[in-house]
Amino acid sequence: MSGMSDLLRDLEHKVRDLEQTARKTGQNLETALAPLREEVAKLRRAEDDRQTGRQAPEKAGGERWERVGLARHPERPTALDYVERLTEDFTQLHGDRLYGDDPALLGGPAVWQGIPVMLLLQQKGRDTKTKIKRRFGMSNPEGYRKAMRLMDLADKFGLPVVALIDTPGAYPGIEAEERGQGWAIAESIQRMSRLKVPAVCAVLSEGGSGGALAIGVGNRVLIMENAWYSVISPEACASIIWKDAAQAPAAAEALKLTAPDLLELGIVEEVIPEPAGGAHLDKDAAAQALGEAVSRHLRELSSLRAEELLAGRAERFRAMGVFEER
Amino acid sequence: MALEHFFRRSRPKQQAGNDLPDLWTKCPACKETIYNKDLDANSWVCPKCGHHLRLDAQQRMDVLLDPGSFEQLSGRVFPSDPLDFVDTETYPERLERAQAKTGRPEAILTGRGQIEGVPVMVAAMDFAFSGGSMGSVVGEEIARAAEAAAAADLPLVLVAASGGARMQESALSLMQMAKTTVALEGLHAKGLPYISVLSDPTTGGVTASFATIADVIIAEPGALIGFAGPRVIQQTIRQSLPEGFQRSEFLLEHGMLDDVVDRREQRAYLARLLRLLKPSARQQGGEQ
Numbered sequence: 001m002s003g004m005s006d007l008l009r010d011l012e013h014k015v016r017d018l019e020q021t022a023r024k025t026g027q028n029l030e031t032a033l034a035p036l037r038e039e040v041a042k043l044r045r046a047e048d049d050r051q052t053g054r055q056a057p058e059k060a061g062g063e064r065w066e067r068v069g070l071a072r073h074p075e076r077p078t079a080l081d082y083v084e085r086l087t088e089d090f091t092q093l094h095g096d097r098l099y100g101d102d103p104a105l106l107g108g109p110a111v112w113q114g115i116p117v118m119l120l121l122q123q124k125g126r127d128t129k130t131k132i133k134r135r136f137g138m139s140n141p142e143g144y145r146k147a148m149r150l151m152d153l154a155d156k157f158g159l160p161v162v163a164l165i166d167t168p169g170a171y172p173g174i175e176a177e178e179r180g181q182g183w184a185i186a187e188s189i190q191r192m193s194r195l196k197v198p199a200v201c202a203v204l205s206e207g208g209s210g211g212a213l214a215i216g217v218g219n220r221v222l223i224m225e226n227a228w229y230s231v232i233s234p235e236a237c238a239s240i241i242w243k244d245a246a247q248a249p250a251a252a253e254a255l256k257l258t259a260p261d262l263l264e265l266g267i268v269e270e271v272i273p274e275p276a277g278g279a280h281l282d283k284d285a286a287a288q289a290l291g292e293a294v295s296r297h298l299r300e301l302s303s304l305r306a307e308e309l310l311a312g313r314a315e316r317f318r319a320m321g322v323f324e325e326r
Numbered sequence: 327m328a329l330e331h332f333f334r335r336s337r338p339k340q341q342a343g344n345d346l347p348d349l350w351t352k353c354p355a356c357k358e359t360i361y362n363k364d365l366d367a368n369s370w371v372c373p374k375c376g377h378h379l380r381l382d383a384q385q386r387m388d389v390l391l392d393p394g395s396f397e398q399l400s401g402r403v404f405p406s407d408p409l410d411f412v413d414t415e416t417y418p419e420r421l422e423r424a425q426a427k428t429g430r431p432e433a434i435l436t437g438r439g440q441i442e443g444v445p446v447m448v449a450a451m452d453f454a455f456s457g458g459s460m461g462s463v464v465g466e467e468i469a470r471a472a473e474a475a476a477a478a479d480l481p482l483v484l485v486a487a488s489g490g491a492r493m494q495e496s497a498l499s500l501m502q503m504a505k506t507t508v509a510l511e512g513l514h515a516k517g518l519p520y521i522s523v524l525s526d527p528t529t530g531g532v533t534a535s536f537a538t539i540a541d542v543i544i545a546e547p548g549a550l551i552g553f554a555g556p557r558v559i560q561q562t563i564r565q566s567l568p569e570g571f572q573r574s575e576f577l578l579e580h581g582m583l584d585d586v587v588d589r590r591e592q593r594a595y596l597a598r599l600l601r602l603l604k605p606s607a608r609q610q611g612g613e614q
Contacts, residue, residue, distance in 0.1 A: 170534075171562075174559060174563065176553070177559070178580050180580070181534070182533030183533075185553065186503075186507070186533070186534050186535050186539045187539060193504065210531050210534040230500070231531065232496075237493055241413040242413070250413075251413075254411050265408065267501060317508050318509060320465075320504070321462030321502060326404055
């Protein structure tokens with residue numbers, strides 16, 4: 001990682017040199033300087049993240065909250081960043097045939113590292129405009145109903161389902177409630193539990209509650225190293241308990257929502273390692289790790305018959321929970 | 327009988343407020359003070375304004391089932407604290423308080439019973455216990471009730487009353503949504519009816535799982551039913567919510583419910599419906 005700090009130092013020198021030249025000669029070098037300055041800022045942020053990331057285990061109180069920060073990093077790869085790197089011929093199929101086309105939950109057939117699949121993905125925007133359009137990855141009922149329609153197609157054509165989860169939660173809006181947000185999520189959970197084809201899910205960044213589980217009923221559920229998956233967001237949890245969303249770091253600790261926590265609780269099968277400092281520092285490497293893991297699980301499941309897949313998925317979720325029998 | 331004692335004492339006191347003796351309850355809707363005996367005889371529906379008061383799980387069984395027909399199934403599984411969850415107090419402290427208040431180990435009561443002679447498996451959530459929230463035990467009891475119903479060829483009637491999945495078990499609570507869903511499959515496989523009765527309030531992870539994938543979904547009048555809570559929605563959209571939003575009648579109008587059924591008519595409604603859906607239920611009489 002010293003390579004990155006070196007690069008940062010070099011760039012900072014270059015910016016200073018150019019600024020001096022500009023002052024001395026009176027030339028306008030802003031067109032050259034702007035992208036360099038941006039690059040420096042980006043590297044500095046990354047370097048900060050890397051350092052806090054390395055310090056995290058010692059700072060016992062804040063490790064989980066720092067991971068939540070990484071999961072929400074502005075440069076964090078989105079589902080489509082992974083899809084662009086890992087699939088060919090992704091053909092997006094729109095609409096739920098009932099009301100509309102949800103921009104936060106996308107899907108369609110694609111070839112995943114050589115394996116034909118039905119892709120479902122939750123997509124946050126990549127800039128302010130698309131973030132607003134995609135409601136920051138929060139679906140209305142149309143999204144889950146589109147997912148169910150695509151699951152029907154997956155079953156019909158024998159395509160395994162790959163679900164990439166990245167949502168702060170289902171959208172809390174008037175129209176969402178009018179059109180049965182709870183109903184849509186419940187039905188999607190049920191529809192996915194009935195898939196006759198293999199289903200591999202991966203939580204990419206945020207796994208927010210029922211909105212995530214709606215496409216999270218897989219034979220295998222994987223999670224990126226710096227993603228979180230929980231029944232409630234740390235902010236919402238903090239507002240309920242302490243009446244103060246600013247207590248979110250404490251809520252994150254209490255909720256045990258990080259990838260290692262979930263592996264320990266048996267909620268996920270595997271944690272997919274990210275490049276040091278987070279997936280945003282090397283999107284290609286992050287994609288490679290995700291691609292390899294999903295493909296491996298798809299291959300492992302490919303020999304199972306429909307009944308085995310159904311039973312295996314049902315048993316996986318039926319066994320969830322911790323209690324005492326007296 | 328120790329349990330009985332708990333209910334008698336805690337229930338009217340809670341609803342009555344300080345200045346009223348245990349024999350009276352103030353209707354939260356019309357503020358009329360009503361004799362508990364009259365409320366009880368009226369299925370805890372306010373005789374003045376028709377408001378449906380919240381019931382605990384035992385009261386629910388009393389209102390729904392033929393007298394003396396209830397045989398309890400739940401009660402052997404107890405909550406634990408897998409996450410060592412601590413906020414303003416520890417999770418075990420919260421659980422103890424809820425257990426002392428309600429006299430039951432968790433926010434659910436399940437068992438067999440009869441509705442106008444029709445044998446059923448029945449599950450009632452208990453809002454008095456931690457807001458009826460669903461953690462591992464509630465999920466497990468619902469799953470077991472569904473499986474027991476399938477094994478005994480009985481229909482399942484489930485009464486929801488819940489703020490949603492329980493925070494203190496985090497992702498484990500979330501997984502109960504999928505667990506209860508897969509456990510209901512046996513009923514579908516055997517062609518047994520699953521009827522969901524939504525009561526005030528039913529929100530969050532319960533609305534987004536077992537409560538809304540029933541064959542028939544009915545609700546009590548005026549019940550708050552939704553996925554996101556009204557406060558969360560208001561914070562998101564920053565405008566006031568429409569009149570009657572997320573109430574039973576609103577949901578019926580939007581096609582989300584099969585009907586809104588007055589509590590005093592639910593027994594007759596359910597018995598009729600079960601006989602219509604599963605004519606063999608007619609002959610089963612009382613021996614199931």
